[in-house]
Amino acid sequence: MGKRDALIERFDRETERMGVRIRDADQMKVSENVFDDITLLSLYRLVHKKKIQEIGGPISTGKEANVFYGVGEEMPIAIKIYRIQSANFRSMSEYIVGDPRFSSVKRAKKDLIFAWTKKEYSNLARAHDAGIRVPRPVHFDRNILLMEFMGEDEVAYPQLRLSRPDDYQAVYDEITAAMKTLFNEAELVHADLSEFNILWDGEHPIIIDIGQAVTPNHPKAIAFLVRDIKNINRYFANRCTVRDEEELFRDIVGEHRMEI
Ligand SMILES: Nc1ncnc2c1ncn2[C@@H]1O[C@H](COP(=O)(O)OP(=O)(O)OP(=O)(O)O)[C@@H](O)[C@H]1O
Numbered sequence: 001m002g003k004r005d006a007l008i009e010r011f012d013r014e015t016e017r018m019g020v021r022i023r024d025a026d027q028m029k030v031s032e033n034v035f036d037d038i039t040l041l042s043l044y045r046l047v048h049k050k051k052i053q054e055i056g057g058p059i060s061t062g063k064e065a066n067v068f069y070g071v072g073e074e075m076p077i078a079i080k081i082y083r084i085q086s087a088n089f090r091s092m093s094e095y096i097v098g099d100p101r102f103s104s105v106k107r108a109k110k111d112l113i114f115a116w117t118k119k120e121y122s123n124l125a126r127a128h129d130a131g132i133r134v135p136r137p138v139h140f141d142r143n144i145l146l147m148e149f150m151g152e153d154e155v156a157y158p159q160l161r162l163s164r165p166d167d168y169q170a171v172y173d174e175i176t177a178a179m180k181t182l183f184n185e186a187e188l189v190h191a192d193l194s195e196f197n198i199l200w201d202g203e204h205p206i207i208i209d210i211g212q213a214v215t216p217n218h219p220k221a222i223a224f225l226v227r228d229i230k231n232i233n234r235y236f237a238n239r240c241t242v243r244d245e246e247e248l249f250r251d252i253v254g255e256h257r258m259e260i
């Protein structure tokens, strides 16, 4: 029996013993590029720690990660699994290198992914603590991030690009206010903000996918903030009145001294 088969057998035994429901166990077993050995072991640990009670269906397959619906400690969760096989590390290291919180990150592929997952967890925690609408982070283990599920009845809220809010002006104002709070209270620049990484719950925007966010002292923080502003303004330009880019930039940054 191969190593992976042995792992799966152990995983099956443990999930059965713990009464953990897996929606599509067979699919999981054949999806080797997502559920590789490391991922199976991490899932096994999360099940063992009772952080996962159910692994539901897939919500999304992105460039670097797969997101699944799940049930955690008596609450719905999103299970985000960074793929160790096919992740885009060149672009990841651009964000991690230069961030003083991750100065000791080894270049090794796996370590980079683990650091990335941890970074998304800590970025979510900082944003959440600052009062911004983001999924509350629940737990992480290696390349797996567990967070609050943003949706209803197992269906994730739609991305903003697929939503039709009644009052775009209010949404724009809320997003730009969140960018300011993110910068000043959480001390983060999102760095990939767009209608793809904002969900719409019917009343408010929710910011997601915050793994690449950097602190204001990151060498590219200004460039990333300018890009975020341009992206948001581009999306809202023909939907409501948008603010002047420079004025918005100055308002967000305020008195903060940026290292250029
Ligand atoms: N906490 C959550 N609750 C509900 N749905 C979520 C949650 N997080 C992510 N999703 C869903 O999964 C999709 C992808 O998530 P996210 O943007 O974080 O990853 P990604 O774009 O695939 O990341 P990457 O591009 O780095 O691979 C989202 O658009 C959303 O539909």
Ligand SMILES: [Mg+2]
Binding pocket: 062, 196, 197, 209
């Ligand atoms: Mg995304």
